[in-house]
Amino acid sequence: MNVRATVTEHSPVIEPTWARVEADFYVGSRAGEFLGYIDGKGGGAFRAYDTFSRPVGEFDTVRDAMHAVLAATSNGSAL
Amino acid sequence: MAPETQMVTETDRPTALLSAVYASVATREFSRDQLDDLLRQSRRNNGASDVTGMLLYRDGRFIQVLEGPEKTVRDLLAVIKSDPRHEKVRVLLEEHLTERTFADWTMGYEPIRVPSSPVAPGFRDSFDDLESDDDPTTTRRAIRELTLWFRVRAASGS
Numbered sequence: 001m002n003v004r005a006t007v008t009e010h011s012p013v014i015e016p017t018w019a020r021v022e023a024d025f026y027v028g029s030r031a032g033e034f035l036g037y038i039d040g041k042g043g044g045a046f047r048a049y050d051t052f053s054r055p056v057g058e059f060d061t062v063r064d065a066m067h068a069v070l071a072a073t074s075n076g077s078a079l
Numbered sequence: 080m081a082p083e084t085q086m087v088t089e090t091d092r093p094t095a096l097l098s099a100v101y102a103s104v105a106t107r108e109f110s111r112d113q114l115d116d117l118l119r120q121s122r123r124n125n126g127a128s129d130v131t132g133m134l135l136y137r138d139g140r141f142i143q144v145l146e147g148p149e150k151t152v153r154d155l156l157a158v159i160k161s162d163p164r165h166e167k168v169r170v171l172l173e174e175h176l177t178e179r180t181f182a183d184w185t186m187g188y189e190p191i192r193v194p195s196s197p198v199a200p201g202f203r204d205s206f207d208d209l210e211s212d213d214d215p216t217t218t219r220r221a222i223r224e225l226t227l228w229f230r231v232r233a234a235s236g237s
């Protein structure tokens with residue numbers, strides 16, 4: 001049993017990996033695939049970018065920016 | 080045996096592109112001036128020998144990507160390894176390339192904003208992952224993250 005994977009009808013859901021490269025810069029990936037990144041602009045603003053490095057919005061928290069990156073991917077824009 | 084020549088023709092084998100990544104520890108902390116000197120020296124040499132790459136420096140630690148003709152890169156790596164300005168040189172990854180990742184940079188460098196707090200739970204730290212993890216999957220991921228970051232910073236013209 002792997003507690004980090006949820007079995008669905010089709011395939012296990014693999015948790016994304018988020019890595020900090022420098023202060024306020026995060027890169028997301030899942031199973032070796034690049035998902036997108038977050039670039040903190042200072043003053044509590046975090047810009048989110050999708051897998052093609054296209055901006056998907058600006059957010060007040062890293063968490064919100066992370067959700068935006070994941071949402072942009074699951075919308076199918078990366079598939 | 081034919082002696083090695085300076086002129087490399089398309090039929091020569093040593094032109095296979097090699098990428099090598101290593102981590103090392105500065106013997107002494109580098110000042111901005113010392114880093115600039117190192118970059119100037121590296122770019123001059125690399126421009127002449129068809130080597131490209133990226134240099135990262137954080138808290139007295141280096142990570143460098145070198146790419147170019149295989150023999151050139153291996154010879155340069157040997158020179159760099161014996162440079163007294165750093166120690167504990169550890170090659171993390173070597174692979175052949177069909178295309179350069181840093182074609183535009185004789186030695187790309189962007190200053191890293193050193194985080195003031197430890198990384199939050201659940202997050203990786205790319206730099207730490209490269210230095211402390213020998214798993215090739217982790218190494219490749221961390222290099223990809225640092226490469227992406229470098230390209231974003233380089234594109235923003237800082």
Ligand SMILES: Cc1cc2nc3c(=O)[nH]c(=O)nc-3n(C[C@H](O)[C@H](O)[C@H](O)COP(=O)(O)O)c2cc1C
Pocket residue numbers: 103117120121122124125141143155158159160161162164165186
């Ligand atoms: C962290 C680090 C990275 C280096 N990177 C390069 C490089 O990319 N290219 C290079 O020619 N020398 C590099 N050097 C310097 C070499 O070790 C060596 O000093 C230099 O190639 C000698 O050049 P010179 O014969 O022109 O003086 C590096 C040294 C250090 C400590």
